[in-house]
Amino acid sequence: MNAVPGAPHLVPGLFEVGPDGPWLLGSRCEGCGDCVFPSRVVCPRCKRRGMAVERLGRRGTLYSFTVCHAAPTGWRAPYLQAYVQLPEGLRLFSLVSSEVEPRADALEVGMAVELVVEPVQPGDSLVTYKYRPLEQHA
Amino acid sequence: MREVTIIGVGMHPFGKYLAKSLKDLGRHAVWAAIDDSGIDPGRIGCAYVGNSLAGLLTGQEGIRGQVILHDAGLDEIPVVNVENACASGTTALRGAWLEVAAGTCDVALALGVEKMFVGDTARSLAALASDSESELARMGMQFTATYAAHPKYNLRGRLTEYGWTERDYADVVVKNSRHGSLNPYAQHRRALTAEEVLAAPMIAEPLTLYMCSSLGDGAAAAIVCAKDRAAELSESIPVTIAAAKLRSGHFFTSRDDGYSTLRDMIGQLYEEAGIGPEDIDVAEVHDAMAPVELLVYEQIGLCGPGEGPKLIREGTTAIGGEHVVNPSGGLTSRGHPVGATGLGQIAELVWQLRGQAGARQAKERPRTALAHNQGGLLSSMDSAAYALTLLKR
Numbered sequence: 344m345n346a347v348p349g350a351p352h353l354v355p356g357l358f359e360v361g362p363d364g365p366w367l368l369g370s371r372c373e374g375c376g377d378c379v380f381p382s383r384v385v386c387p388r389c390k391r392r393g394m395a396v397e398r399l400g401r402r403g404t405l406y407s408f409t410v411c412h413a414a415p416t417g418w419r420a421p422y423l424q425a426y427v428q429l430p431e432g433l434r435l436f437s438l439v440s441s442e443v444e445p446r447a448d449a450l451e452v453g454m455a456v457e458l459v460v461e462p463v464q465p466g467d468s469l470v471t472y473k474y475r476p477l478e479q480h481a
Numbered sequence: 482m483r484e485v486t487i488i489g490v491g492m493h494p495f496g497k498y499l500a501k502s503l504k505d506l507g508r509h510a511v512w513a514a515i516d517d518s519g520i521d522p523g524r525i526g527c528a529y530v531g532n533s534l535a536g537l538l539t540g541q542e543g544i545r546g547q548v549i550l551h552d553a554g555l556d557e558i559p560v561v562n563v564e565n566a567c568a569s570g571t572t573a574l575r576g577a578w579l580e581v582a583a584g585t586c587d588v589a590l591a592l593g594v595e596k597m598f599v600g601d602t603a604r605s606l607a608a609l610a611s612d613s614e615s616e617l618a619r620m621g622m623q624f625t626a627t628y629a630a631h632p633k634y635n636l637r638g639r640l641t642e643y644g645w646t647e648r649d650y651a652d653v654v655v656k657n658s659r660h661g662s663l664n665p666y667a668q669h670r671r672a673l674t675a676e677e678v679l680a681a682p683m684i685a686e687p688l689t690l691y692m693c694s695s696l697g698d699g700a701a702a703a704i705v706c707a708k709d710r711a712a713e714l715s716e717s718i719p720v721t722i723a724a725a726k727l728r729s730g731h732f733f734t735s736r737d738d739g740y741s742t743l744r745d746m747i748g749q750l751y752e753e754a755g756i757g758p759e760d761i762d763v764a765e766v767h768d769a770m771a772p773v774e775l776l777v778y779e780q781i782g783l784c785g786p787g788e789g790p791k792l793i794r795e796g797t798t799a800i801g802g803e804h805v806v807n808p809s810g811g812l813t814s815r816g817h818p819v820g821a822t823g824l825g826q827i828a829e830l831v832w833q834l835r836g837q838a839g840a841r842q843a844k845e846r847p848r849t850a851l852a853h854n855q856g857g858l859l860s861s862m863d864s865a866a867y868a869l870t871l872l873k874r
Contacts (some may be wrong), residue, residue: 353619353620354616354619354620357616377734377735377736378734378735379732379733379734379735379861381616381860386734387732387734387861388734388736406632407630407631407632407635407637407638408630408637409626409629409630409637409685409686410683410685410686411623411625411626411684411685412682412683412684412685412686413623413625413682413684413685414621414623415606415607415610415618415621415622415623416603416606416607416610418621418623422621424621424622424623424626424629424630424685425630426630426631426632431735432734432735432736432738433733433734433735434632434733434862435862436617436620436622436631436860436862438620438621447686452638452641463621471620
């Protein structure tokens with residue numbers, strides 16, 4: 344259920360949607376090889392300037408999650424918040440696809456997840472990146 | 482560097498004071514500290530004022546410290562405005578300590594003050610969200626959920642990883658709310674039962690309302706003085722600032738696999754001070770959600786991984802125990818008016834070290850006390866500011 348390309352992003356610069364689907368936009372240091380997300384210009388490890396943009400995060404595993412029953416201003420509860428472990432070595436904050444019921448038994452720590460781009464909440468015009476359980480293929 | 486002591490502390494009780502302004506709260510704490518020290522206020526050579534949210538909540542974005550201190554009758558002295566989210570208070574103390582240690586003046590004032598109740602909870606919560614990197618707040622990151630799921634805390638995951646239970650979490654609240662019930666400066670003064678804590682509305686699984694700190698108004702202040710002038714200028718029992726450490730969070734890259742900022746910092750503090758965790762008689766720690774106290778025990782070396790609930794069960798960290806943690810009630814019971822919290826911790830520890838904490842006196846003649854204050858969250862996956870203060874009688 345990826346959103347239409349060209350929809351305005353909730354927070355600019357975090358992801359792009361190409362013909363091959365969505366990617367997160369991080370950076371990789373051409374000096375020490377470390378990778379960061381969100382994208383940065385200066386490498387926080389070796390302090391080299393001019394990190395290169397790196398597409399990452401297509402798939403990962405669910406590191407942790409919770410069901411929020413109290414929402415910040417402008418958000419509807421209950422909703423899921425998660426941290427995703429990427430094979431690139433990073434952990435990052437993510438919302439979970441609106442396809443997933445906001446219940447603790449709808450997800451399992453360690454499960455394979457994939458990146459999607461969706462309306463922030465159903466019906467919103469702004470889109471954001473989220474993760475959802477990777478479909479199991481028989 | 483000269484040795485520096487705290488010769489006076491004062492607080493405006495933390496709570497909900499709709500009729501009081503930022504100036505009212507600040508003035509009260511400043512004069513309580515001056516009266517406590519017995520010092521001639523004309524001796525105060527400079528001031529550091531910590532506050533986080535007044536710009537958004539009262540419209541006073543600039544010159545907050547001068548506005549508050551002029552109202553309190555303190556003019557002309559240098560005033561430095563400090564903002565470091567929930568760690569603003571002890572960051573202000575560190576500034577005052579540095580001034581006196583460096584010798585720019587003999588006496589300095591540190592004030593932390595916050596006014597969060599403005600008659601519109603949604604506005605207060607939106608302001609609080611601005612203590613995180615704004616991109617995270619815009620992405621819907623919810624503060625309590627951070628403690629439930631962020632890899633640094635992962636209080637939901639620890640239930641599996643460590644075999645901790647929701648009851649273990651509730652028992653931290655039972656301890657701290659009992660401490661808070663004995664503290665006239667505390668915002669929430671009712672001792673809660675584990676059953677009440679577990680039955681409270683769920684905020685972010687497994688954290689219930691009573692496990693979370695709330696909005697608050699309040700102020701706390703400290704007067705610091707060069708140790709070699711303290712006896713001449715004040716009759717109060719001096720408490721020495723043995724260390725005041727401040728660090729910003731780590732930017733996590735693909736090479737990192739652990740969350741060790743606080744552990745690294747405390748290791749350095751212990752080494753430099755020539756002490757160990759066994760020497761900590763009393764501590765005030767940053768339990769924005771009470772169960773996180775169990776993780777802080779590990780990080781400051783009071784126990785090994787996963788052993789926190791044992792300390793609660795055995796009463797080690799309760800009043801009367803060996804290493805008393807949060808005798809004030811901590812953030813969830815004493816309250817967490819963010820910019821005031823750090824100096825609230827300092828005021829409590831000074832009273833404890835002087836033996837003046839009344840019904841909540843942690844133990845007889847404590848000698849060494851630790852304050853752990855922390856604030857803000859960055860997209861790069863760590864807190865923004867960590868502040869540790871070591872006090873000695």
